[in-house]
Amino acid sequence: MTSQESAHPFRAGFVSFVGRPNVGKSTLTNALVGEKVAITSSKPQTTRRAIRGIVHRPQGQLIIVDTPGMHRPRTLLGERLNSIVQDTLSDVDVIGFCVPANEKIGPGDKYISEQLDSFPRAKKVAIVTKIDAASRPAVAEQLQAVSALREWDAIIPVSSTGQIQLDIITDELIKLMPLSEALYPSDATTDEAMESRVGELIREAVLEGVEDELPHSIAVTIDDMIEREDKDLLEIYANLFVERDSQKGIIIGHKGERLQDVGARARVQIEKLVGKQVFLSIRVKVAKDWQRDPKQLGRLGF
Ligand SMILES: Nc1nc2c(ncn2[C@@H]2O[C@H](COP(=O)(O)OP(=O)(O)OP(=O)(O)O)[C@@H](O)[C@H]2O)c(=O)[nH]1
Secondary structure (H helix, E strand, O other): OOHHHHHOOOEEEEEEEEOOOOOOHHHHHHHHHOOOOOOOOOOOOOOOOOEEEEEEEOOEEEEEEEOOOOOOOOOHHHHHHHHHHHHHHHHOOEEEEEEEOOOOOOHHHHHHHHHHHHOOOOEEEEEEEOHHHOOHHHHHHHHHHHHOOOOOOEEEEOEOOOOEOHHHHHHHHHHOOOEOOOOOOOOOOOOOOHHHHHHHHHHHHHHOOOOOOHHHHOEEEEEEEEEOOOOOEEEEEEEEEEOOHHHHHHHHOHHHHHHHHHHHHHHHHHHHHHOOEEEEEEEEEEOOOHHHOHHHHHHOOO
16 A cells, blocks of 8 residues: 555445435435536425445545435335345445424434444444424534434534535445445436436426325336437336326326426436436336235335
């Protein structure tokens, strides 16, 4: 090892953010990576897959594994989501436990913080999110309350939407990573297949403005993505699954207006992602009670 290397040892590893639904985990991932990689939504429980965002710095690399919210399972889907969380957390170097600055710490937070003992390998960091949405004294109080929960390797306040302390949290997380060469090439921001990112953007567009019941009932699959040879156009054929006929009606809307609107919004986001014009076809299908049916869950990628 040269003296320069020992002065700035390179560190790289995996971090996962956990916390109650809606505390800002996906938004934080996006803010750190600087690109839209994980879907965000004001509806809780919208993140289903472990999505990796990669943050590159001269002194290290952070690979962010985004997990679904941890909660007590009520359906088969809920159970599978929890087991994804368990598998993911057994593997990471750092677990970032997120609590928002603007909500009192409650039983849900305590439950999750207690679960962290099951992952002795990982260093534990408390992240107080959304500090733009609370007064300074309230943030200070929240930092106190979090520090009383358990031992932490670091406690970091941050605002993703306000872009506050993002560099500091990046530096702190890299410091906690093991010494390692870079794990990904420097131009990679995510290793998730383009198809599933496109699917997530469609799901995000559908979730905007729907009733609370529906988010859990929606799944998106991509049949085909075809690069047109005669022009700079990507054709995407997607399926949107719901659980009941009545939900199909809601999604499609009066004279198909709602679905058209969803398609238009999703297309804008997908075009940003792929950097070219997109033709998007979305077919709405009913897969009865897919959340409770192991075969259908498998088919939809869970
Ligand atoms: N004011 C403020 N709002 C934020 C901040 N970060 C996230 N939010 C909002 O909080 C809501 C939830 O954010 P998400 O990132 O989807 O939360 P999540 O924890 O990933 O949620 P799940 O996927 O349901 O587990 C969204 O409406 C965000 O815009 C922040 O720094 N400040």
